[in-house]
Amino acid sequence: MPTVLLRLFFPHPHNKHRAHILHPLSFAFFVSLFIGLEFLILTHPDVASKVLGATANITPASIIELTNQRRAKEGLPTLKEDSVLDKAAQEKGADMMARNYWAHNAPDGTTPWHFFNEVGYSYRYAGENLARDFTQSEDIVDAWIASSSHRENLLSQRYEDIGVAVVEGNLKGINTILVVQMFGTKLNNVLPMVEKTTTLRVEPVNSLVQGEKVQLVSQVGGMFAATKTLGIGLLVFIIFILIADIFVVQIKRIDRHASRSSAHVMFLVVILFIVLIFEGGKIF
Amino acid sequence: MRHFTRHLSHYLSLTGLLLVALVGLIVFKYDPTFQTAIVISLGISFVIWGVVHHWLHEGLKIRLILEYLGVAAFGMAILLALIWSV
Numbered sequence: 001m002p003t004v005l006l007r008l009f010f011p012h013p014h015n016k017h018r019a020h021i022l023h024p025l026s027f028a029f030f031v032s033l034f035i036g037l038e039f040l041i042l043t044h045p046d047v048a049s050k051v052l053g054a055t056a057n058i059t060p061a062s063i064i065e066l067t068n069q070r071r072a073k074e075g076l077p078t079l080k081e082d083s084v085l086d087k088a089a090q091e092k093g094a095d096m097m098a099r100n101y102w103a104h105n106a107p108d109g110t111t112p113w114h115f116f117n118e119v120g121y122s123y124r125y126a127g128e129n130l131a132r133d134f135t136q137s138e139d140i141v142d143a144w145i146a147s148s149s150h151r152e153n154l155l156s157q158r159y160e161d162i163g164v165a166v167v168e169g170n171l172k173g174i175n176t177i178l179v180v181q182m183f184g185t186k187l188n189n190v191l192p193m194v195e196k197t198t199t200l201r202v203e204p205v206n207s208l209v210q211g212e213k214v215q216l217v218s219q220v221g222g223m224f225a226a227t228k229t230l231g232i233g234l235l236v237f238i239i240f241i242l243i244a245d246i247f248v249v250q251i252k253r254i255d256r257h258a259s260r261s262s263a264h265v266m267f268l269v270v271i272l273f274i275v276l277i278f279e280g281g282k283i284f
Numbered sequence: 285m286r287h288f289t290r291h292l293s294h295y296l297s298l299t300g301l302l303l304v305a306l307v308g309l310i311v312f313k314y315d316p317t318f319q320t321a322i323v324i325s326l327g328i329s330f331v332i333w334g335v336v337h338h339w340l341h342e343g344l345k346i347r348l349i350l351e352y353l354g355v356a357a358f359g360m361a362i363l364l365a366l367i368w369s370v
Contacts, residue, residue: 024347027354031361038365143314227369231362238358257342259334259351263298267330270302271359274309278366283314 009241011248017256021241034234041226060086060164062137063181067154067162070145074155079183085163088115089180092128093167096180100172103284104128116184121161127153127183130284132176133224140179143283150283159183174223224280235272239265294337301329316367323363327356 003014011017020026068078092115096102104112112128129150131140144150153159163182168175245261248254305326312318334352338344 022351024350024354027351027358031354031357034358034361034365038369041369147314224366224369227365231366234358235362257345257348259348259355260337263295263330263334263337264355266295266298266302267355268359270306271363274306274363275366277310279313280369282316 009244011245011252011254011256017249017254018258019241019245021238022245022261030234030238034230037230038227041223041230057135058137058140058166058177058179060089060166063140063164063166063179064162066137066141067181070141071155076155076157077160079159079162082121082161082163082184084119084121085116085161085182085184086165087163088119088121089163089165089182090167091115091118092182093165093178093180094169096178097167097169097171102130102132102171102178104130112182116182121184122187123184124187125156125158125183125185127156127159129153129181129183131179131181132171132282132284133280134177134179135280139279140283144181147283153181153183156183158185160185228275228278231275232272235268235275239268239272242268291337291341294333294340298330298333301326301333305329319367320364323360323367327360330356330359 003012006012007015008020010019012019064079064081071078092112095106095110095115099106101107113123113126116123116126129144131143134140134143141154144154161184163184165180167178167180169178170176171178242261242265246265249256249261305322308322309319312322331349331352335344335349338348
């Protein structure tokens with residue numbers, strides 16, 4: 001093997017028994033390289049999502065089914081899908097896309113209850129769960145269950161109806177998938193359906209309702225997948241070099257004064273494990 | 285292997301530290317702020333572990349600290365990018 005490569009990757013008398021690639025400056029290079037590539041991923045989300053194809057497999061039906069499965073486990077009654085609540089969820093999703101926000105309350109203070117009223121769902125109890133950038137329905141419901149406030153909504157005895165919308169669109173310049181889950185219990189004296197008048201300019205969004213199947217593409221999901229792949233690649237490479245270092249030092253009984261490669265391997269293996277189990281998506 | 289058994293208490297403390305961070309990151313799976321705090325604490329703890337380990341056994345050199353800093357920064361950069369990419 002050429003001496004240059006030996007010096008670069010393995011302990012050798014010419015590199016004072018420490019591979020050049022394990023020197024502090026090399027790590028500074030790796031951090032800079034990672035940040036640089038991350039910058040490219042962030043500035044070209046379309047490329048990342050095309051290369052790694054972050055398509056989502058989320059439907060309102062699956063969200064409702066999984067929600068009811070969780071409720072059944074807890075001995076709670078099944079929620080009925082209400083088409084009016086579905087519509088309210090779609091309106092909320094479209095509003096978030098149109099006004100570029102992701103929150104329960106809009107920037108102007110519009111609350112989720114506004115959308116219930118707008119579609120004519122007069123409620124005694126109402127609740128809302130939000131999620132974004134997940135690729136699987138199961139992960140969304142798992143995330144809601146893991147959060148006490150969302151779990152409270154999902155497993156509340158007070159609700160009778162459910163409505164879900166999966167909305168794809170451009171949020172803050174990035175193709176994003178939003179999931180809106182609305183819960184409610186009607187008042188006995190239901191108000192008549194109100195004609196919706198809005199001055200909002202609603203951007204065209206890809207919105208899923210019960211039964212529809214559309215290929216959803218999340219650029220955020222693509223960016224996440226690209227970051228994950230890049231991180232795994234770099235980590236595996238460095239761990240491999242460190243393990244080679246440990247073996248060579250052990251076999252050749254090299255006595256040197258350097259940081260502990262074994263400690264670095266332990267640290268980076270844990271980081272690699274975390275990266276591998278890390279899942280994308282946010283809930284609100 | 286002899287090195288491990290000779291410094292067993294040090295490696296056990298490092299294992300404990302890594303496990304605490306791992307459990308913390310799993311428990312606070314959907315809380316990016318808390319996850320960020322855990323990752324930064326993990327990086328700092330790893331560097332402190334390295335400093336204490338070498339200070340007690342072989343003497344400490346600035347180069348050794350830089351090596352631990354480099355590895356910690358590398359691991360932290362990857363985790364933080366992942367946490368904040370979604």
